[in-house]
Amino acid sequence: MSDKYVKSVEYIGGLDKNSHLQHLNIVRQLINGYVINFSSDVTFFVGENGTGKSTLIEAIAKCMGFNAEGGSRNFNFCTRDTTSELFKFIKIIKSKFPKDGFFFRAESFYNVASNIEDTGVSGYGNRSLHEQSHGESFFSLFTNRFRGNGIYILDEPEASLSPFRQMAFLSLMNDLIKMNSQFIIATHSPILLSYPKSDIFELTNSGISKTDFKNCELFKLYKDFLNNSDQALKYLLD
Numbered sequence: 001m002s003d004k005y006v007k008s009v010e011y012i013g014g015l016d017k018n019s020h021l022q023h024l025n026i027v028r029q030l031i032n033g034y035v036i037n038f039s040s041d042v043t044f045f046v047g048e049n050g051t052g053k054s055t056l057i058e059a060i061a062k063c064m065g066f067n068a069e070g071g072s073r074n075f076n077f078c079t080r081d082t083t084s085e086l087f088k089f090i091k092i093i094k095s096k097f098p099k100d101g102f103f104f105r106a107e108s109f110y111n112v113a114s115n116i117e118d119t120g121v122s123g124y125g126n127r128s129l130h131e132q133s134h135g136e137s138f139f140s141l142f143t144n145r146f147r148g149n150g151i152y153i154l155d156e157p158e159a160s161l162s163p164f165r166q167m168a169f170l171s172l173m174n175d176l177i178k179m180n181s182q183f184i185i186a187t188h189s190p191i192l193l194s195y196p197k198s199d200i201f202e203l204t205n206s207g208i209s210k211t212d213f214k215n216c217e218l219f220k221l222y223k224d225f226l227n228n229s230d231q232a233l234k235y236l237l238d
Helices: 025-031 053-063 085-089 106-119 134-145 163-178 217-227 229-237
Strands: 008-011 042-047 090-093 100-105 150-155 182-186 199-204 207-211
Touching: 008 025, 008 053, 025 053, 025 199, 025 207, 042 053, 053 085, 053 090, 053 100, 053 150, 053 182, 085 090, 100 106, 100 134, 106 134, 134 163, 163 182, 217 229
Parallel strands: 042 182, 042 199, 100 150, 150 182
Antiparallel strands: 008 090, 199 207
16 A cells, blocks of 8 residues: 555644653654654554553544544444543644544453444444454454455554464454555554564653564563573562
8 A cells, every 4th residue: 555544643732741641752752853654554553561552542543533442433432531632732644534444442342342232333243242252352343344445543452362363363454454454553462563564663761763573672572581481480480
């Protein structure tokens, strides 16, 4: 896909200097003029808990017209308003408008599944998402609802997927990319992160920087642990 639905994210000003968002290095970096450019069909945001991945993903989704708890642009429910105000202070540069789209966040998926069931929305498979295991319901939504020609913004889609399902998701994602789709994903999964030619932005205590799969701290941590598990466990458990 040559033209991205989301081309870039930049700060437009107005955030109060006393806002709690100011403690996030990614926010301060945006305020200082950093522009996040999306040059690949798949963009990952990785980093430790608390570095701002979910806050950034949510803000991008809100700017694209999605419900803060998840769903398509037609979803308009609120279980509890914990939405970050960051979306008010950033601008999304777009090249075209997607025909399809979905914002998925693992932490509020139960609320989305309940809203689907309560409103009787179709297109999510023949079986209630609540009647499936957590991992099955995730994958059922991905396979039934993601239709191509769309923007898919995902916050930890691997949360309840087995390694096998994560690999199956890579294949599904690749099929959707061939159907003119773009993915923006926050993840802790090295399996998902391996997708070829993806852009990887790593969020750390120093801010945000672009990296590649094998130089990413997440990859190196998993590799070191699996290659030296006995030594690592001795250090951690002694």
